[in-house]
Amino acid sequence: MRRSVLSLCLLAGLAAHAQDNVTYQRPPAVLEELLLAKPxxxxxxxxxxxxxxxxxxxxxxxxxxxxxxxxxxxxxxxxxxxxxxxxxxxxxxxxxxxxxxxxxxxxxxxxxxxxxxxxxxxxxxxxxxxxxxxxxxxxxxxxxxxxxxxxxxxxxxxxxxxxxxxxxxxxxxxxxxxxxxxxxALPVQPAAPQGPVVQESKGRxxxxxxxxxxxxxxxxxxxxxxxxxxxxxxxxxxxxxxxxxxxxxxxxxxxxxxxxxxxxxxxxxxxxxxxxxxxxxxxxxxxxxxxxxxxxxxxxxxxxAPIGFDDVMDVPRGFSWKDDEAHTITYIKALDGGLGRKKAPFRDGLYAIDAVAAGEPKELFRTQRRFRRVIWGSTKELALVYESMFADRRERISTFNSVTGRLDSLFEKSSNDAYSDIGTPFTVYNQYNERVLFVRKNGELLLNSDGASPEGDMPFVQSYNLKTRKGTVLWRCQAPYYERVIEALDPEKLIMLTLRESVTDVPNYYIRDLRKRSATGTPITDFANPYKAMEGVSKQKISYKRADGLNLTGNLYLPKGYDAKKDGPLPVFIWAYPREYKSAADAAQVRGSRYTFTRVGYGGPLFWVTQGYAILDNAEMPIVGEGNKEPNDNFIPQLYLNAHAAIQALAKMGVGDSTRVAVGGHSYGAFMTANLLAHTKLFKAGIARSGAYNRTLTPFGFQAEERTYWQAPEVYYNMSPFSFADKIKTPLLLIHGEMDNNSGTFPIQSERLYNAIKGHGGTVRFVQLPFESHGYTARENLLHMLWEQTQWLNTYVRDAK
Known part of the structure; x- marks a missing residue:
């Protein structure tokens, strides 16, 4: 029988840990207002x-x-x-x-x-x-x-x-x-089983x-x-x-x-x-x-089935209709036995077969990397084929001519290289009402790009010449706005639906004629700001370097009316999520826009800018492994470099007190948080939500780690904060959904880390949210979570001695 909701309101006081029983609490009123603001x-x-x-x-x-x-x-x-x-x-x-x-x-x-x-x-x-x-x-x-x-x-x-x-x-x-x-009716569970549940493996x-x-x-x-x-x-x-x-x-x-x-x-x-x-x-x-x-x-x-990131089952896969023909089906077949690390001239082949007529499948083309997708054209002479591999972080776009069977490379780059991205092609409906490539009257493609650059994301639309492989920018969003094209209403006339916002302007929809470069477009919605409490909060994207010279960025939020010279350095809350790269140059790229509107989501740290904290959100935490090196071979030292650089950058600006800093994250960000507390003395407190802390419980790979525990046991051990629980003396708040469904982040991960830290005399609190999965959704749980985090930050960071 399911437990009653009332009995499950004992969040921090889990019987297994014999801590204080706690009923649902509510955070400061302004935090509740922000959380429950109508989107x-x-x-x-x-x-x-x-x-x-x-x-x-x-x-x-x-x-x-x-x-x-x-x-x-x-x-x-x-x-x-x-x-x-x-x-x-x-x-x-x-x-x-x-x-x-x-x-x-x-x-x-x-x-x-x-x-x-x-x-x-x-x-x-x-x-x-x-x-x-x-x-x-x-x-x-x-x-x-x-x-x-x-x-x-x-x-x-x-x-x-x-x-x-x-x-x-x-x-x-x-x-x-x-x-x-x-x-x-729903089948009733037998009162007693007919026998044991048995699984068996016979050497496979x-x-x-x-x-x-x-x-x-x-x-x-x-x-x-x-x-x-x-x-x-x-x-x-x-x-x-x-x-x-x-x-x-x-x-x-x-x-x-x-x-x-x-x-x-x-x-x-x-x-x-x-x-x-x-x-x-x-x-x-x-x-x-x-x-x-x-x-x-x-x-x-x-x-x-093989579990490498470039591995696939050695069977036909990805069956789908061919958008430019009446009833032709395409599918993919591995040409390397499905093993991504096996040397092979070609990885995949794309085949086509008539859905009803007799006949053998026809091979359309082969790809040197794993086939990802194809966008069919309005004519047989042009389709775009996408392929990529995780191992080398490379991706390629090719043109395919169904008449000649030619597959020609058009564009290639690192999958981590956002600056070089040419964009996504616009599509139109064909005679079957299926989406196919839109080709301009001059024979060029029309591409919609995020516009990543050293100045941040500045979306643009370009016309792309397939022969010269060069693009002509037709329109680009202009500072101080972040504006992106959502839909092509009339691609030939360049009439677009866009979504426009700024640091202070709520995202709203516009119709824009891209031929009129000076026009602002016609607004078609007038949504109001749901986050009134955030008005006056300052936001800026800051750049700084870590000790080895790698450029990093983060989004800095400062309280309304704050003056660094008059008010002095603030307590700091850093929120982050590590990401792996094969190139330092790619890792150093600026991500996101400095001109986006400030949205407040339950999972982020922005609530506490209203409580007098400097917030560094999306602080870059790149983990780089160039050449034959794997990023995780040097995970902990790079975490330290990233965190230390962020703290020092805020201190040099005069806005952050380097002696009063908290770090937090969700999922892999929680894993990062526990590792930073286990291996550094940079922080006053940490908040780790729904993380995995013992990598031996995910022995067949995790995140971007392809090697198994048996192939790299030292990596699994050294990356597990559970292995160093005796070193975690900085106060750590652990929060986990009772019914987490994410692969690897079983609730037992937090339970065991809590027990380990407690067993070694550390300061730790474990809050298990009733019924919640990997992401949290219940109003009472979210309000209580904000209360828990507020108490933790105030006790161990703001008011720390």
């Missing part, structure tokens, strides 16, 4: 840019929502009452806005208490669909834009337990999954990551099949047609000519070692009546 609506724009749907977003749900029944099974988190995800953010309402006139309309026929997800336009922009979740069912609604009315179109409840629950199958047709008729290597919520018993297998089995239904907005028989569908997609379905069906036996998407499966093509046309592949379980 600005999310926006979705129709094809052609005539209409915009504004989705009202909820603030955080009460903890009772998380306390509802939940199945944690096969790597999924599901609600057994409505056959959908148990942890999901919902929209609370919709409005329709005509972008050309500015008029805003309500939508009739909406559910009484909307819980909206998965909003999707049809291709002509005349309809949109969304899911509405109730306690005991999920329904599919369609909005008629002209009539400004929504209506429920399904009879049986929608099954959204696995993969996409629905997809458009034309402008007036939807394909969706439903709960099969006569499925009955089967390394696996540290996945959570896996199937553990025959009863779990029954539950998984019960909740994920669905019936496919095709609906032309007038009648429903069942397609085939119920099965476990991991994915479904409709052919460009809207005549066939590409399905991946999960099969038994279910694995106890990998999540559901690694179970055995059959990939097949059916017609719209469910008649089987072709079985494309029978894929075994991913148990035993």
């Amino acid at each position: 600005t609506p999310s926006v979705s724009v129709s094809r052609g840019g005539e209409w915009m749907i504004l989705t009202e977003r909820n603030s955080y749900e009460p903890v009772e929502e998380l306390a509802q029944p939940e199945l944690r099974i096969a790597g999924l988190r599901l609600n057994p009452r409505n056959f959908g995800p148990s942890r999901q953010a919902y929209g609370a309402g919709l409005q329709l806005k005509n972008i050309r006139t500015g008029e805003v309309f309500s939508i009739s026929g909406m559910p009484a208490e909307p819980r909206i997800s998965s909003l999707s336009w049809n291709s002509n922009g005349q309809r949109a669909a969304f899911l509405h979740s109730e306690n005991d069912r999920i329904d599919l609604y369609v909005i008629d834009i002209a009539g400004r009315a929504a209506r429920k179109i399904n009879t049986a409840p929608v099954n959204a337990a696995m993969g996409a629950a629905y997809t458009w199958a034309g402008n007036d047709t939807l394909l969706y999954k439903t709960v099969p008729a006569g499925i009955g 290597a089967a390394a696996s990551r540290t996945y959570q919520d896996l199937i553990k018993s025959p009863y779990d297998e029954t539950l998984f099949a019960y909740i994920t089995t669905s019936q496919l239904v095709l609906n032309n907005l007038q009648t429903e047609q069942k397609i085939g028989t119920p099965a476990i569908y991991a994915s479904m997609s409709v052919s460009p000519d809207k005549q066939y379905l590409l399905l991946r069906r999960i099969e038994k036996p279910f694995s106890y070692l990998v999540p559901a998407y690694g179970f055995p499966s059959t990939t097949l093509v059916t017609d719209l009546n469910g008649g089987e046309k072709k079985v494309l592949a029978k894929t075994p379980s991913s148990e035993g």
Whole structure:
């Protein structure tokens, strides 16, 4: 039986640790105001840019929502009452806005208490669909834009337990999954098992990551099949047609000519070692009546698949429709046995096969690195092919001519090199209403780039000549604004939808004619600042060097009205997340923009700028391993260099007191925090949330570490703060979600580190948040977390002696 919510309100006082019992607490009022500020609506724009749907977003749900029944099974988190995800953010309402006139309309026929997800336009922009979740069912609604009315179109409840629950199958047709008729009640767990659970290995290597919520018993297998089995239904907005028989569908997609379905069906036996998407499966093509046309592949379980970052299973993979043909399917096949470290002239081949006609697959091209994706063109002469490898951090874009079969390298760079990125091509709809490359009348591509540079991100749009391989910038955002193109409303005329913001201006949407370089664009939204308490807070992106000369950056926030000369240095809170690089030059690049609006999220440190702290957010913590060296071979010394440089930079500016500094982070940032406290004396306190601290519990790799524990035991030992728990004397606050589902960050990671530090006389506090996963969502938990962090910072940093 599940514990009551009341009993789970004893956060810091876990019985296993016999500490003080604590009921939910609330932080200072200004922190609560910032946390619960109503977010600005999310926006979705129709094809052609005539209409915009504004989705009202909820603030955080009460903890009772998380306390509802939940199945944690096969790597999924599901609600057994409505056959959908148990942890999901919902929209609370919709409005329709005509972008050309500015008029805003309500939508009739909406559910009484909307819980909206998965909003999707049809291709002509005349309809949109969304899911509405109730306690005991999920329904599919369609909005008629002209009539400004929504209506429920399904009879049986929608099954959204696995993969996409629905997809458009034309402008007036939807394909969706439903709960099969006569499925009955949730299977009841037997009072006693029929026998032990036995797993066996007979000499075949089967390394696996540290996945959570896996199937553990025959009863779990029954539950998984019960909740994920669905019936496919095709609906032309007038009648429903069942397609085939119920099965476990991991994915479904409709052919460009809207005549066939590409399905991946999960099969038994279910694995106890990998999540559901690694179970055995059959990939097949059916017609719209469910008649089987072709079985494309029978894929075994991913148990035993190679686990290197460049490794893949040595079976056909990545089946998808070819966007520029009626019903052709493409798929990838490894040419190196799936082993990324094996020397081979080619890694992957892309093959094509007609979905229904007889004939053998045709090889289209081969790639020297792992194939990532292809963007098909409006003609057979041009497609863009993307390939990359993790090992050398290199990526390449090539042009492919389907007529000649030529694959020619167009552009190559380090995957860590943001400055050289040429951008993402704009696309348009073809005769099948599928997105394909947009090519300008002069034969050039139109590319949308983040615009990374030494000045920070300054997005731009460029016209790219495929022959000269040079671009001409047509438009670039201008300081003091950060503005980026969201959608091309008319790419030939360069009419774009942009999102514009500044340090003081809330992000709002504009229509901009890029041909008019001096124009500011036409505003189409007017969202207000939800974070009034942050007005007057100063923000700047600072640059500094670490001792070995590597350039670093961070976002510095200072309290409203603060004057360094008059007020003196402030206590400091540094928040960071380490990242690995193969090049010092790439690691030194400036990331992000100095002109973005200050958003306050529960997971960040900005709350405490209102409490008199200097905040250094996104402090760069690069870990570099050039040439044959792996970044993690020198992890701890580089952490020290990064942290020391940040502290000294703030001290030299006169804004930070180097003797009163806290460090914090979430997940890998928590791992970083514990290591900094174990190996340095730079800080007064640390806050580590939902981290992994003993790397031997993730023995088959973690983060960017590809080697296993048995290949590099010294790396695993030396990078584990648990190994040095006796050295952690700086006060450390550990926070962890009780039901963390992230691979590797089991709650036991925090429990064991707490016990180890406590056993050696360190100052440590462990707060386990009821029902929370790797990210936190319950209002009471978040408010209490802010209270805990405030008490910790004030006690051990601000008021430290």
